[in-house]
Structure formats: C-alpha cells, structure tokens
Amino acid sequence: MKQAFIRMGPALPLGLAYLAFFVAPLLMLVAVSFFADDKLTVLGLDNWRKFLFDSFHWKVVADTLLLGLKAVCATVLLGLPLALVWRGASPFWQRVLLFVAVMPLLTSVVVRTFAWIVILGREGVVNQLVLGLGLAAEPLRLLQTELGLVISLTQIEMPLLLLPLLSVMARFDPNLLDASASLGASPWRTLFKVVLPLVAPGLAAGALLVFASATTAFISQSVIGGGRLVYLPSLVWQQAMINANWPFAAVVAIVLLVSVSAVIAVIALAGRIAGGRVHGAAA
Amino acid sequence: MARRHSAGEVSYALIIGGLAALALVILIGPVLVVLATSFTDSRSIRFPPQGFSFRWYELLLDEVRSRPIHRAAGNTLHVAALAAGLATLGGTAAALALAEAKGRWARVADAFFMSPLVLPGLAFGLAALMYFTLLGFRPSLELLVCGHLIVVVPFVLRTVGASLSQRDPALLDASASLGASRLYTFRRVTLPLIMPGIAAGGFLAFMASVDQVPVSLFLSSARTDMLPIRMWGMMESTLDVRVAAVSGTLIFVAFVLMLVMERFTGLTKRMRG
Numbered sequence: 427m428k429q430a431f432i433r434m435g436p437a438l439p440l441g442l443a444y445l446a447f448f449v450a451p452l453l454m455l456v457a458v459s460f461f462a463d464d465k466l467t468v469l470g471l472d473n474w475r476k477f478l479f480d481s482f483h484w485k486v487v488a489d490t491l492l493l494g495l496k497a498v499c500a501t502v503l504l505g506l507p508l509a510l511v512w513r514g515a516s517p518f519w520q521r522v523l524l525f526v527a528v529m530p531l532l533t534s535v536v537v538r539t540f541a542w543i544v545i546l547g548r549e550g551v552v553n554q555l556v557l558g559l560g561l562a563a564e565p566l567r568l569l570q571t572e573l574g575l576v577i578s579l580t581q582i583e584m585p586l587l588l589l590p591l592l593s594v595m596a597r598f599d600p601n602l603l604d605a606s607a608s609l610g611a612s613p614w615r616t617l618f619k620v621v622l623p624l625v626a627p628g629l630a631a632g633a634l635l636v637f638a639s640a641t642t643a644f645i646s647q648s649v650i651g652g653g654r655l656v657y658l659p660s661l662v663w664q665q666a667m668i669n670a671n672w673p674f675a676a677v678v679a680i681v682l683l684v685s686v687s688a689v690i691a692v693i694a695l696a697g698r699i700a701g702g703r704v705h706g707a708a709a
Numbered sequence: 710m711a712r713r714h715s716a717g718e719v720s721y722a723l724i725i726g727g728l729a730a731l732a733l734v735i736l737i738g739p740v741l742v743v744l745a746t747s748f749t750d751s752r753s754i755r756f757p758p759q760g761f762s763f764r765w766y767e768l769l770l771d772e773v774r775s776r777p778i779h780r781a782a783g784n785t786l787h788v789a790a791l792a793a794g795l796a797t798l799g800g801t802a803a804a805l806a807l808a809e810a811k812g813r814w815a816r817v818a819d820a821f822f823m824s825p826l827v828l829p830g831l832a833f834g835l836a837a838l839m840y841f842t843l844l845g846f847r848p849s850l851e852l853l854v855c856g857h858l859i860v861v862v863p864f865v866l867r868t869v870g871a872s873l874s875q876r877d878p879a880l881l882d883a884s885a886s887l888g889a890s891r892l893y894t895f896r897r898v899t900l901p902l903i904m905p906g907i908a909a910g911g912f913l914a915f916m917a918s919v920d921q922v923p924v925s926l927f928l929s930s931a932r933t934d935m936l937p938i939r940m941w942g943m944m945e946s947t948l949d950v951r952v953a954a955v956s957g958t959l960i961f962v963a964f965v966l967m968l969v970m971e972r973f974t975g976l977t978k979r980m981r982g
Contacts, residue, residue, distance in 0.1 A: 429748070432809050433806060433809045433810040434807075434814075435806065436802035436803065436805050436806040436813075437802065437803040437806035437807060437822075439798075439802060439803075440800065440802065440803040440822065441803070441818075442797035443795075443799060443855075443858060443859070444821070444859065446855075447837070447855045447858065447859050448825065448833070448858065448859045448926070448929045450840060451833065451836035451837045451839070451840035451841075452832075452833070453838050454836060454843065455832065455835065455836035455839060455840075458839050458843075466843075471745075474971065486727070499862040501826075502941050503728065504728055504729075504731060504732035504735065505732060505838055506728075507724075507727075507728035507729040507732065507933045508728075508729040508732040508733065509726045510729070511725065511726065511729040520975070523733075524977045525971070525977055526733065526736055526737060527736065527742070528967070528976075528977050528980055529736075529737075529963075529964070529967065530736055530739075530740065531980075532916050532963040532966075533740060533956075533959060533960050533963050533966055534919065534920045534937060534940075534956075534959050534963075535920055535922060535937070536920075536922065536937040536940045536941060536944075536956075537743060537940075537955075537956040537959055537960060538739060539944070540743065540940070540944055540952055540953070540956055541739030541740065541742055541743045541956070542739060543754075543944065544739075544742055544743065544746050544754055544755075544953075545739060545742055545756070547754075547755075549754075549755040549756075550756060551742060551756045552847065554756065554757075556898050565790075578736075580735060581736060581739055584732070584735070584736060589980055602799050605721055611719035612715065612717030612718070612721070613717055613718055613722075614717055614720075614721055617721070634827060635826070635827065638826075638827040638828070638829065641829065641831075642829040642830050642831045642923060644831055644922065644923060644926065645922055645937070645941050648945075649944055649945065651801075651940070659829075659831045659923075662831055662832070662835055663831075663926070666838070666927070667927075672839060675835060676835065676836075676839070679829075679831065679832040679836065680832070682829050682831065682832050683828065683829050683832040685895075686828075686829050687827075687828070690827055696798055701817065707899075
C-alpha cells in the first residue's frame with residue numbers, strides 16, 4: 427500500500443490541481459443549488475422543486491438529449507461509410523483521409539459554426555443552389571431550425587467519431603472480410619455480421635464523445651439554433667448570466683451533467699457488451 | 710470485367726461510396742467556404758463572394774479599429790501557452806505514475822483524470838465561476854488558466870499514456886541489467902521514446918485551449934476577453950465580415966501547425982491511437 431502511494435507520487439501535482447480546480451468547484455455547484463434565494467442566504471429545495479415540477483424544463487431535457495442522439499446518428503451514418511472506405515484505401519490515401527478527418531478538429535468550433543451560417547443562411551450556399559436549380563420558389567429556412575443545427579453538428583462533431591473508429595478499423599484482420607465473402611456472404615451481410623460487431627467498441631467510444639460534445643455545444647446551439655430552440659446549455663447561460671439566478675442555474679447545470687453522464691454510461695456499456703461478446707467468442 | 714456483380718455488391722458500393730463522399734464534402738466544404746468568403750470585396754457575408762480583396766484582412770490588422778480582437782487574441786495565446794505548458798508537465802508526470810502503478814486504483818485514477826473530456830464543459834464552467842467568485846477572486850487570466858488546465862490535461866494523458874504503453878519493456882530491463890539507475894534509464898531511454906507523444910499532447914492541449922468555449926464563456930470578462938467568445942459576440946451582433954478573416958487566419962495557422970506536427974510527431978496517428 428505504502429509503495430503504491432510512492433509510485434503514484436508524480437501524479438500528485440495534477441491530483442492536487444484537480445482537487446482545487448475541478449472537484450471543489452463541482453461540489454460548490456451542488457452546494458449552491460440548495461440555496462433558495464439569489465443572494466445565497468437561505469437554504470432550501472425551492473429551485474429543485476421549481477425545475478422538477480415544470481413540464482417545460484423536462485421538455486428541454488428531452489430536447490437536449492434528443493439533439494445529442496440525432497447528432498450521434500447523423501455522424502455514424504456518414505462517418506462509418508467514410509471509415510469503411512478509409513480501411514480499403516492505399517496507405518497514401520489513408521494518410522490524406524486521416525488528415526481531412528482531423529483537420530476540422532483543429533479549426534476552432536466557432537469557425538466551424540460560422541461556416542454553417544454562411545452555408546445555411548438566406549443567401550447561403552444551399553439556398554443559392556436550391557433557387558438556382560429551381561427546386562424551390564423562395565429561400566429555405568435552415569438557420570434557426572433543428573434540421574440546420576443537426577446538419578452543422580454533424581460536421582462539427584464528426585472528427586470525434588472518426589478518430590476512435592479509424593483506430594479499431596486499422597486493427598482488425600482483413601482476412602475476416604475475405605473469409606466472409608468467400609463463404610458467399612454479400613457485402614451488406616459482411617458489414618452487419620462481421621464488421622459492425624468488430625468495430626462496436628470504437629463506434630461506442632466515438633459516439634460517446636460526439637454525444638457529450640453536441641449536448642454542451644452552446645455557441646453552435648445558440649447561433650445556428652437561434653433563440654426559439656431552447657436546450658439545457660442556453661438555459662444555464664440565461665439563468666446564470668442574464669437572470670443572475672445562480673441557484674437555479676446550478677440546478678440546471680447539475681441536470682445537464684447527470685442526464686448527459688447517464689446516456690454516456692449507457693453508450694459505454696453497450697460498446698463494452700458488444701465488444702465483449704465478439705472478443706469473448708473469439709477466445 | 711467478365712465477372713458479374715451481384716445487386717448486393719453494386720448497391721453496397723453505391724450507397725457506402727455515396728455516403729462517404731457526402732461525409733468528405735461535409736467535412737471539407739465548410740472550411741473552403743469560409744476561406745473563400747474571407748476574401749470577399751463586399752460588406753456582407755454571402756456565397757459566392759463578390760469580388761476579390763484583402764480588405765477584411767487589412768481591417769483585421771488595423772491596430773486601432775481591431776484593437777479588441779487583438780487583445781482577445783493576445784489573451785487567448787497567453788492562456789493557451791500557460792495552460793498547455795502546465796498540462797504537459799503535470800500530465801506527463803501523472804501518465805508516468807499511472808503507467809507504473811497497475812491495478813484497480815490506477816484505473817480509477819485514470820478515469821478520474823480523463824473525465825473532463827466527457828463531462829459537460831458548460832456545467833464545469835459555471836461551477837468554476839461560482840467557486841472563484843465566492844472565494845472572492847475577480848476575473849483574471851490566471852483563473853482562466855486554471856479552468857483551461859483541467860479541460861486540456863486529458864489530451865496530454867492520452868497521447869503520453871499511449872506512447873508509454875508502446876515502449877518495449879525489454880529496453881528498460883536491458884538498461885537496468887547494464888547497471889543504469891532508474892533515473893538514468895528514465896532520462897536516456899524512456900524520455901527520448903515518449904518525447905513525440907509529449908510534444909503531440911502539448912500541441913493538442915494548446916489547440917484545445919485556443920478553441921475552448923464553455924469555460925471561457927463563464928470565466929472571461931470584458932478585460933480578459935477570449936478570441937472564441939469575441940467571435941461569438943461578432944456573429945451574434947453585426948455578423949462583421951472580419952469574423953471570416955479571423956476564421957481564415959485561424960484555419961491557415963492550424964493547417965500549417967498541423968503539417969509541422971505531423972512531420973515531427975506523426976500527430977494524426979497519435980490522435981487516432
């Protein structure tokens with residue numbers, strides 16, 4: 427036991443920093459949520475009651491989690507095919523594709539959000555195309571709709587899905603695909619019966635990051651989603667910075683934290699079960 | 710050519726290929742659109758841009774009229790350099806300790822240190838604001854460094870941890886059996902082996918700090934403005950074309966830095982691994 431402590435010694439500075447700047451603030455958040463008034467003088471469950479007994483707030487929770495799930499589905503729908511193509515590409519093209527996948531991650535989230543305003547706006551790229559081709563008589567409304575927000579989040583969050591997914595794709599044995607094909611399986615059957623179970627852990631790891639990032643993406647949500655779409659982050663922001671109601675903001679922040687963590691735990695568990703089944707069977 | 714393709718093969722190639730192509734367009738398209746827009750000659754942001762000019766970049770460089778942007782950029786670089794530096798030191802030390810100590814507690818500690826990566830940053834940002842304010846601190850760059858440090862450390866832990874696990878244990882044994890002390894082995898064997906991992910982790914931490922929104926949203930103030938928050942303000946209010954010029958600059962810098970890091974540390978492989 428003592429030796430274990432000595433070995434963990436180099437982790438001590440970071441551990442202390444986490445205690446002072448991470449654990450303590452989160453405990454403070456919980457403490458603040460149990461005050462009944464803005465001045466933090468009276469203890470009470472009033473703000474918890476205010477949140478829990480109002481169906482509007484529950485709708486915001488549901489909308490936020492759904493937004494995260496929609497972003498996960500959209501990124502998987504496009505990211506998985508890209509990963510499959512990457513797996514079959516030559517080493518040179520693999521490098522190029524990897525670079526393309528990572529590049530957006532290093533261009534600021536705000537820049538990526540801005541790009542979608544230019545693309546989805548009234549005079550944006552999409553509307554120029556749609557009007558030019560005569561597909562619609564007047565500009566489509568894409569900004570300030572959830573569809574527009576999901577499309578933007580697909581690009582903004584896709585690198586987070588691709589990185590873990592590509593790393594499991596790179597590791598699995600290509601002979602399995604040949605074996606499946608030579609036994610007469612169609613490519614679709616191979617995809618669903620062989621490839622998907624094998625890459626499930628990477629897919630889950632990526633989906634988890636996408637979900638966490640999409641549900642807390644305040645700037646994208648507020649700039650592209652606009653004022654009429656309310657998600658938990660904008661509720662936190664409003665209550666804390668505009669209404670200056672810290673206790674209530676703390677309640678909303680804790681709900682955000684707990685609900686997002688719960689979904690993340692489920693995704694992680696699903697990935698582990700899927701991965702365990704395959705690798706357990708192989709052993 | 711003689712072989713006939715089944716309907717399944719054709720539909721697979723078409724659908725998977727089509728979706729992958731769409732994914733590529735969605736990934737790269739927006740970056741190109743921003744770059745093109747930033748060279749527009751008109752006062753409004755529209756695509757395709759009208760005319761070609763550097764006027765928005767010139768306005769961006771104008772020291773008087775773009776002073777708030779310059780100050781925000783300076784603050785951002787200052788905070789990112791400190792946060793990434795501290796994260797690299799603390800993170801590398803912690804990764805070394807975690808690699809040595811195996812067992813349940815090491816796994817718990819690892820999960821704890823990595824948790825800021827998946828925890829809603831906004832909840833943490835608010836928590837940090839309340840914590841520092843109730844302790845009596847005024848908004849400052851030092852507080853921003855503390856907040857950023859927590860959210861960028863996981864990048865260092867991951868890349869350094871990965872390069873530690875790839876290190877060949879035989880090398881350590883060989884060094885020890887030749888009479889080298891543990892410190893000497895660390896300095897001459899381990900450190901050179903994990904150096905690219907440390908560099909990649911520090912770089913990712915730096916970029917993550919530059920890009921940080923949820924913590925800066927709560928901890929920055931008018932005096933300690935940060936670039937992403939400033940850009941958000943510009944997008945919400947006037948949709949100033951300078952946003953495009955700032956974006957173009959950021960894209961260009963990220964692109965060059967990434968090429969350099971790719972050359973020296975094999976960055977993309979490390980991010981994948």
